[in-house]
Amino acid sequence: MANIREVAEKAGVSVATVSRVLNHPETVSSGTKELVRLKMKELEYTPNNLARGLALNKTYSIALLIPNILNPLYPEVAKGVEDVAHSHGYNLLLCNTEENPEKERAYLHLLSNRSVDGCIVTSSLLSYRELMEIQGDALPLALIGRPREAEGVHCVFTDFTEGGYLAVQYLIEQGYTRIAHISGPEKLPESRDKLAGYRKALKQHGLPLEDTLVLEGDNEVEGGYLAAKRFIQAGHLPEAIFAANDLMAMGALDVLKSSGVGVPEEVALVGYDNIRMSSLVEPKLTTIANPVYKMGLIAARLLFDSLNRPQDQFDQEIYLKPKLVVRKSCGHEDRIREIFS
Amino acid sequence: MANIREVAEKAGVSVATVSRVLNHPETVSSGTKELVRLKMKELEYTPNNLARGLALNKTYSIALLIPNILNPLYPEVAKGVEDVAHSHGYNLLLCNTEENPEKERAYLHLLSNRSVDGCIVTSSLLSYRELMEIQGDALPLALIGRPREAEGVHCVFTDFTEGGYLAVQYLIEQGYTRIAHISGPEKLPESRDKLAGYRKALKQHGLPLEDTLVLEGDNEVEGGYLAAKRFIQAGHLPEAIFAANDLMAMGALDVLKSSGVGVPEEVALVGYDNIRMSSLVEPKLTTIANPVYKMGLIAARLLFDSLNRPQDQFDQEIYLKPKLVVRKSCGHEDRIREIFS
DNA sequence: CTGAAAGCGCTAACAA
DNA sequence: TTGTTAGCGCTTTCAG
Numbered sequence: 001m002a003n004i005r006e007v008a009e010k011a012g013v014s015v016a017t018v019s020r021v022l023n024h025p026e027t028v029s030s031g032t033k034e035l036v037r038l039k040m041k042e043l044e045y046t047p048n049n050l051a052r053g054l055a056l057n058k059t060y061s062i063a064l065l066i067p068n069i070l071n072p073l074y075p076e077v078a079k080g081v082e083d084v085a086h087s088h089g090y091n092l093l094l095c096n097t098e099e100n101p102e103k104e105r106a107y108l109h110l111l112s113n114r115s116v117d118g119c120i121v122t123s124s125l126l127s128y129r130e131l132m133e134i135q136g137d138a139l140p141l142a143l144i145g146r147p148r149e150a151e152g153v154h155c156v157f158t159d160f161t162e163g164g165y166l167a168v169q170y171l172i173e174q175g176y177t178r179i180a181h182i183s184g185p186e187k188l189p190e191s192r193d194k195l196a197g198y199r200k201a202l203k204q205h206g207l208p209l210e211d212t213l214v215l216e217g218d219n220e221v222e223g224g225y226l227a228a229k230r231f232i233q234a235g236h237l238p239e240a241i242f243a244a245n246d247l248m249a250m251g252a253l254d255v256l257k258s259s260g261v262g263v264p265e266e267v268a269l270v271g272y273d274n275i276r277m278s279s280l281v282e283p284k285l286t287t288i289a290n291p292v293y294k295m296g297l298i299a300a301r302l303l304f305d306s307l308n309r310p311q312d313q314f315d316q317e318i319y320l321k322p323k324l325v326v327r328k329s330c331g332h333e334d335r336i337r338e339i340f341s
Numbered sequence: 342m343a344n345i346r347e348v349a350e351k352a353g354v355s356v357a358t359v360s361r362v363l364n365h366p367e368t369v370s371s372g373t374k375e376l377v378r379l380k381m382k383e384l385e386y387t388p389n390n391l392a393r394g395l396a397l398n399k400t401y402s403i404a405l406l407i408p409n410i411l412n413p414l415y416p417e418v419a420k421g422v423e424d425v426a427h428s429h430g431y432n433l434l435l436c437n438t439e440e441n442p443e444k445e446r447a448y449l450h451l452l453s454n455r456s457v458d459g460c461i462v463t464s465s466l467l468s469y470r471e472l473m474e475i476q477g478d479a480l481p482l483a484l485i486g487r488p489r490e491a492e493g494v495h496c497v498f499t500d501f502t503e504g505g506y507l508a509v510q511y512l513i514e515q516g517y518t519r520i521a522h523i524s525g526p527e528k529l530p531e532s533r534d535k536l537a538g539y540r541k542a543l544k545q546h547g548l549p550l551e552d553t554l555v556l557e558g559d560n561e562v563e564g565g566y567l568a569a570k571r572f573i574q575a576g577h578l579p580e581a582i583f584a585a586n587d588l589m590a591m592g593a594l595d596v597l598k599s600s601g602v603g604v605p606e607e608v609a610l611v612g613y614d615n616i617r618m619s620s621l622v623e624p625k626l627t628t629i630a631n632p633v634y635k636m637g638l639i640a641a642r643l644l645f646d647s648l649n650r651p652q653d654q655f656d657q658e659i660y661l662k663p664k665l666v667v668r669k670s671c672g673h674e675d676r677i678r679e680i681f682s
Numbered sequence: 683c684t685g686a687a688a689g690c691g692c693t694a695a696c697a698a
Numbered sequence: 699t700t701g702t703t704a705g706c707g708c709t710t711t712c713a714g
Contacts, residue, residue: 001455001479003707014685019709029683046454050400051707054391054690061434069420075410082410082437091456093402094435096423113387114342115432138342221621250621257623276411280562280591282598282623344691355701360693370699392691395706 002043011039022047061091062303063111064296065121067099071219071247072275073292077122077144080296088304090117099185101125108134118303120144120296123190140306142299144292145190148317154302156295156318160190163288163322164197164242167270170286170324171240172205174331176268180213180238182227182248188219194244194272213238217248224248228255237267240330246271246278249285253329264331274325283328291320343384352380363388402432403644404457405637406448408440408464412560412588413616414633418463418485421637429645431458440526442466449475459644461485461637464531481647483640485633486531489658495643497636497659501531504629504663505538505583508611511627511665512581513546515672517609521554521579523568523589529560535585535613554579558589565589569596578608581671587612587619590626594670605672615666624669632661 008015013032020028021036028036039045053059064081066074078094085092093116097104104125111119118140124131128149135141141153148155171179181198184191195214202209215230217223224243228251231237243249249271256263263269263283271278271287278285298318306315349356354373361369362377369377380386394400405422407415419435426433434457438445445466452460459481465472469490476482482494489496512520522539525532536555543550556571558564565584569592572578584590590612597604604610604624612619612628619626639659647656 001477004709005707015708016685016687016710017683020684023709027683032683046450048395048454048707049456050391050395051690052709054389054395054692054707055709057690059391063432064435069416069423072413072416075413075416078435079410079437082435086437091404091451092435094405094419094423094433096420096427109387110432113390115390221617250618254621276562277591277618277621280595280618280622345693346691356692357694357701357703358699361700364693368699373700389691392706393693395708396691396693398706 001048002045003048004045007036007039007043007045010043011036057114059115059117060089061085061093061116062118062120062300063093063095063107063116065095065097065104065107065119065124067097067123067125069094069096072277073245073273073290074122076293077296080293080298081120081300084297084300084304090304097125099125099188105130105134108139112136112139114138117307118142120299120303123188125187140303142303144295144299147319148315152315154299154306154315154317156299156302156320158290158295158320158322160193160322161197161200163272163290164194164244165201166197166322166324167242167272167288168198168201169205170326171242171268171270171330172201172207174240174268176240176330177207178213178239179207180215180231180241182215182217182224182241182243182252184217184219184244184248186216191216191219191244198242217244217251219245219248221247221251221254224251224253225255226251228252229259232256232259232261237261240268240270242270242272244272246273246275246285246287249287249329250277250281253281253285264329268330270330278325279327286327286330287325289323289325294320342389343386344389345386348377348380348384348386351384352377398455400456400458401430402426402434402457403459403461403641404434404436404448404452406436406438406445406460406462406465408438408466410435410437413618414586414614414631415463417634418637421634421639422461422641425638425641425645431645438466440466440529446471446475449480453477453480455479458648459483461640461644464529466528481644483644485636485640488660489656493656495640495647495656495658497640497643497661499631499636499661499663501534501663502538502541504613504631505535505585506542507538507663507665508583508613508629509539509542510546511667512583512609512611512671513542513548515581515609517581517671518548519554519580520548521556521572521582523556523558523565523582523584523593525558525560525585525589527557532557532560532585539583558585558592560586560589562588562592562595565592565594566596567592569593570600573597573600573602578602581609581611583611583613585613587614587616587626587628590628590670591618591622594622594626605670609671611671619666620668627668627671628666630664630666635661 004015008018021033095107120142122144143155183195215227217227271285274287274289345356349359436448461483463485484496524536556568558568612626615628615630619628
């Protein structure tokens, strides 16, 4: 692995000149420039990023913290971030926090030692206070999934309360009144938000809030499965279920169908996220679109804006609207038919 | 951001001593050790990884190259790799090559400049010759998904030919004779292998190879959808379809069902990979288990073995067997019933 | 337009 | 047990 000194020697110039053709080629006479480039080719020279980073105080990499890479939502975020990072010549560090605030904290501390130039955190489990503390002006930060509550960070988010509201309101419009909710883990802010949206919709339409109709799941297929099973075993099925994500909706769907409960005939179902699989189950899932790819893209762009122009930095707050995606699982077509028959 | 010099000054010792308490604490008297640690805390000192890496010629990170993070297979690999990397205190660079040999090549070149200490490549599109060239003894490499054809790389793989063979043989055992195959992109070695397995099984049972029964897909849901649609439009449906991955199987399933073709009653279906969703569609998919998480885990372990003990390095070849997972989509239960009735 | 030299923060001989 | 010092490979003043 050749280094800059060897190139300089072979080309009969100083290392400074070699460095210049790399970083400020316009300041080098075209003759020596050619020569140096030739020698670089010959020696298969490529600059050592570590050394470069040390001199410039840059790492040319950013980190992405996600809670769970096996949740199909996050690879989409990662794709968005990677697309932007790669186009800037940056590497992407993947940090899987396993929904563990300890691991998130550990990662963030690790990264704050100039291991990366910036950091994108999705669905953080830490408080703003702690995030800002760790950041310490040193680590440009972009948060995905949370509204902004502090200066100096970019935030890209959707309103989960609104999303939950949209889902439940749609169910109510379809004529359902006894609507259950399978929530995500209570420790996640977004779970609480979706629950709030659920409650808001019910309240607004004068429907009662029954505690027995809300079950906490784990945002995994299994959690949806178990929750729906409990509804079945309780003997008194709700007319509709709003699951806090598509994975749980699919778990619920699975157990409902295998228990002989018709979806949407007997129980209507709405999910959240609009993951790709939601249109491949039977019946296809009505859900709330969660524009995660776009959020990854935007968060990364904001981050690079900060990296490239730290001076005129305005931290931004970008809000993307959740959107209802109507498919069969909540009886849309049946209802239409009823209306016209 | 405090550096080692500041810590040394505050503690009234030399930087060497501070470095020692970090790297060889047993060589420092407990008194000064305490003191230094105290000052580190006070200054919130954390070593600069770049500088450390430069001095040691180490980066404390490894890279994972995957063809497509949106394919649910690869997040599983990534999880396996991340689990191991994190336990070693290493960072993981995620490189999404988009099934583009150019991008793969570019990434590999980028990484070979000591950007990472080692590299795991899944489903590489490059030739062994090229891989070895890029590696240039400098970058410890572990390959996932390919048997070993060269010295100096670890390989973890399953035999896709065997997998394809298992799938089709099972279909034949169920009594199907007119069996179609929706293959993956021909450029992928594994696609060719699965096709070979398909052919081998047919031949072995004296069944004819009909060109019209093999359609190339893109390993995406859409490709399966389109291929199955063509079978339908051809008017003469096969009795069974072996799709080269579960995503395509799901695409096929979707169009079959919506065209009123019963699965498995009219057409049996087998996929490949056993992704989580394969047990959530209706009917649940018979498929070939692809132990990708395990492969990620093993590849990462082999890589770290090399990193930690470069001297006694024996590059290994680990072979995991593909396994048939029987579910409803190829009519297992019906057949059983026939036998007993 | 080019070179000499300092320095980025850290580690590891080598001395003491 | 500790300090001194020479790098690791690169960038960038500052002179020329």
